[in-house]
Amino acid sequence: MRPDDIPAIRSLNLFKDMSEECFHTLIRGAYVQTFPAQVELITEGDPSDFLHIVVSGNIELHANWNGRETSMANVRPISTFILAATIKDGPYLMSARTAEKSRVIMIPSTDVRAIFEQDSEFARAVVTELAQCYRSLVKNTKNLKLRTSLERLANYILRTSNFSENALEFKLSQEKRRLASFLGMTPENLSRSIKALRPYGVEIDGNQVTITNIDDLKTIAKPSVFIDDFSS
Amino acid sequence: MRPDDIPAIRSLNLFKDMSEECFHTLIRGAYVQTFPAQVELITEGDPSDFLHIVVSGNIELHANWNGRETSMANVRPISTFILAATIKDGPYLMSARTAEKSRVIMIPSTDVRAIFEQDSEFARAVVTELAQCYRSLVKNTKNLKLRTSLERLANYILRTSNFSENALEFKLSQEKRRLASFLGMTPENLSRSIKALRPYGVEIDGNQVTITNIDDLKTIAKPSVFIDDFSS
DNA sequence: CGTCGAATTGACCGCGATCAAGGAAGGTGG
DNA sequence: CCACCTTCCTTGATCGCGGTCAATTCGACG
Structure with a gap:
């Protein structure tokens, strides 16, 4: 593990309030590995042997199911993923693959569960993290069930813009095919849909997104804090 | 509160390991109320003032969003709902209404959060509960994105049958319109879809469901433990 | 019985999927 | 440096699942 990884991880909400001792127990048993793109890190149904943290990459x-595949989420540095499976000691419900070259820290799940029993601050941090994840998923479900695919795309663009400090220009951070699958479309x-949004103030050329008229875009997207807000 | 409510609640996974003292603090501040059917208990966007527990009813x-509505879940006794909002002290992301006459216990969220800080066993129980809820939602998302509406219905019937101790006959526990909305269809x-399933071993008459050929039904439903299993 | 809401059925429409073909971009080898 | 290949994206044509609209039937309840 690189020396500057440790403070970075330590600063995650999940770890920042736990005791130094417990934190180091976790870190001591952790593995770090760099994977090239398109590597399957986790397979749905496998026992959850590790809590994963992506340090760089995507x-x-x-x-x-039944020969079909869907993209569920994209995890960007620095965050953990598949925490619920680790805590429940259940099988992974999702698979994970590197979308690009990525550095990943893997903490044995048994260690995580042991510290979870031992360090109450960590247990509380896990609660906050899981509650956040849960609420994100609720929003995602509402997005899927209440909106058409065009509306989902429009709101995705607005959310991403918001996430990039309201930049009116940004790059799509994943292949369009993956984005399509994430948004529940082909x-x-x-x-x-990208072409259909052009009259509503969005230009997309390759990966480059330019919002030319954010008011028009908002008119069609009708963003809601109870679906699109990351922080609440 | 009725005397027999307390042990029933106490036996919930969420409360069963917490200290007697903390449990009584929670119970002391709780309200119990019986609502008729079709009462809006909670409105999306409101601050989460109470943790709710449904004791009887549904x-x-x-x-x-934007004039549209979708059914997200049905909560049956005895369970809590909207735990994540209470913990995060965030606004409700879903609304709740009584589908039938229901008895509901309401514990002030401030009490829950206070005990959460105080009682580590409770904090750990909250983790388990949230992890469970999270994983259910992941399964629900997979169900929505990977299956056609006919497949969702077929699997719903199988799951419900499983839930009723593999009974081949049972009653739908909600209006068909709500079920349709929950399944993401009109x-x-x-x-x-109900008619279309008849050749595959399912008879539905009113609320009465009869599985006449469970093998045929499984052939079309292709149930998966990573989508349809309640316990994992 | 009469009323009202839910469920069903039929006719039609449209969103989004599928199938198929044609570019555009990037990597590889001669 | 360029021909070639692979892969992804795009575009067009068509299909079908599921939604919409409307009319009817069913069922619960007063």
């Missing part, structure tokens, strides 16, 4: 969580349909 | 969680489409 991880895609996805799920499969790549073809995403292409068409 | 609560529907739903969400709205009432009309649910009607048609």
Whole structure:
């Protein structure tokens, strides 16, 4: 592990209030590894042996059933993923693959569960983290069930812009096919939706997104703090 | 509160390991109320003033956006709901209404958060509960994104049968329109899907469901433990 | 019985998926 | 440096699942 990894991880909400002793117990048993793109880190159904932390790169969580696949989320540095499976000691419900070259820290789940029993501050931090994840998923479900694919795309653009400090220009951080799957649509349909948004103030050329008229975009997107707000 | 409510609540996973003292602090401040059907208990966006526990009846969680509504879940006795909002001290992300006459216990959120800080066993129980809820939502998302509406209905019937100790006959526990919304389809489409399942071993007459050929049903449903299993 | 809401059924529409073909971009080897 | 290949994206044509609209039937309840 690089020396500057440790303070970075320590500063995560999940770890920042736990005792120094417990933190080091976790870190001592951890592995760090750099993976190239398109590596399957986790397979749905496997026992959850490690809590994963992505330090650099980009991880895609996805799920499969009956020959179909869907993208569930993208995890960006620095955050943990698959915490719930580790805590419940249950099988992974999603698979994870590197979307690009990524550095990942893996903490044995048994260690995490042991510290969880031992350090109350950590247990409380896990609660906050899980509650946050849960609420994000509720929002995601509402997004899927209450909106058309065009509306989902429009709001995705607004959210991403917000996330980049309200920048009116930014780059899509993943392949369009993955984005399409995440948004619950096909790549073809995403292409068409992108064109359909042009009259509403959005130009997308390759990965480059430019919002030319944010008011028009908001008119069609109708963003809601109870679906699109990351922080609440 | 009725005398027999207290042991019932106490036996919930969420409360069963906490100290007697803390449990009584929670109970002391709690309100109990019986509501008729179709009462809006909670409105999306309101501050989360209470942790709710449904003791009898049936609560529907739903969400709205831009004039549309969708059913998110049905809560049956005895369980809590909207725990994440209480812990995060954030606004409700879903609304709740009684689907039938229901008795509900309401514990002030400030009490819950205070005890959460104080009682580590309770904090750990909250983790387990939230992790469970989170994983249920992941499964629900996979169900929505990976399956057609007919497949969702087929699997819903199998899950419900499983839940009723593998009974081949049971009653739908909610209006078909709510079920349709929960399954992400219209009432009309649910009607048609019900007819479409008849050749696959399912008879539905009113609320009465009869599985006449569970193997045929499984062939079309292809249930997966990573989507349909309640316990994992 | 009459009333009202829910469920069903039919006809039609449209969003989004599928299938198929054509570019654009990036990497590889001669 | 350029031909070639691979892969992704785009575009067009068509299909079908599921939604919408409307009319009817069913069922609970007063």
